[in-house]
Amino acid sequence: MAYETEDHETQYCFPSINSSCIKTKRSTHEYNIMYVFFSLLSVWTVFLNLLVIISICHYKKLHTPTNMLILSLAVADLLVGLIVIPVEAIKLIEACWYFGTIFCGLFIIIMGLLLSTIIYNLVVIAIDRFIAVYYPLQYEHTVTTTKTLMIICLCWFFSTTYNIALVTSNNFFNSSHKTHGCYGDCTFVYSFAWRIADQIVSICLPCIVLITLYLRIFYVVKQQVKVINSLVKRGKHLTEGSVKRKSESKAALTLGLIVVIHLLCWLPVYIFTLPTSTEVPIPVISTMIWTAYCNSGVNPLVYALFYSWFRKSVKHILTLKIFRPASSLVNILVDNHL
Secondary structure (H helix, E strand, C coil), X not given: CCCCCCCCCCCECCCCCCCECECCCCCHHHHHHHHHHHHHHHHHHHHHHHHHHHHHHHCHHHCCHXXXXXXXXXXXXXXXXXXXXXXXXXXXXXXXXXXXXXXXXXXXXXXXXXXXXXXHHHHHHHHHHHHHHHCHHHHHHHCCHHHHHHHHHHHHHHHHHHHHHHHHHCCCCCHHHCCCCCECCCCCCXXXXXXXXXXXXXXXXXXXXXXXXXXXXXXXXXXXXXXXXXXXXXXCCCCHHHHHHHHHHHHHHHHHHHHHHHHHHHHHHHHHCCCCCCCCCHHHHHHHHHHHHHHHHCHHHHHHHHCHHHHHHHHHHHCCHHHCCCHHHCCCCCCCCC
16 A cells, blocks of 8 residues: 555545545544534525525616625625535545545635625625715716626626636646645645735725725714704704615615624634734634635625515515515515515
8 A cells, every 4th residue: 555654543535645635534423513514504605695686686676786786795605605615614524625626726716706706896885885975966877787787797707817817827727836735635825926916906905995985984974873863853854865865874884784794704814814924723724714704694694684675575585475476576675565
């Protein structure tokens, strides 16, 4: 046998290959618990984001620019639950990569594509809310559904192109270029220059834009809430413009909460992957990464807490009322009975 050790219980990912990685030894009970947990996490993420996607796609009244951005974010989150979480779970549990070099490269591209698309969708959402709060009168003419869909397509196209360039430029698919790791591993090592560029493009700039925009949004929202509350206390009737600004403010705060949760989940990963960061134990890194992945299953819960239209649409979906004739024309934004 190619590999002989004193520990006869040592298991290898590919026993017949000399450079094989060592497989993690776990009890059957531990295996079962981990596979069940990650399977449930994957199903949870896919199911909740699918509800968001069906809701926005089905009801025509929900075809607004902001909801198109939420739809794009939900699609990315759903794909994280459908592709990234299951594959990463197998890597974690088995400590082996059984899917070959080609799929390893494709998986890295897909994972990078989804994560960068999520952050850039959040940036576009922040810009959308900034315009809605700062320039409410011009918003409907400036931000249209068509323009929003074009921007969404550009976000996905840019993320795809960038991540393909990142992987191919570092000769990932060139087997002669690989001198690190063991057989049965799927890791991506890229040059220092690309690492710096990736940190700037995928992390630093988006986070700076997000934080800057939402600090300004929260300041304006706070001022608007004060004005509206003072009008209510004086017993004055709120104009249509005041009601609309209150609605826009609520939407901005809700989507701002999603941004805050995203940053809380991902910033530890971002910080500890900086080129100047010190070495962090693998269990700590794994915990931070999986906390970040769980973020994709949290966003629909925020919609459920703050958006009545989402709660109503979920009720209609689960009770199959969406299959009734002309159900897509129902105004889900107000109380109604199908």
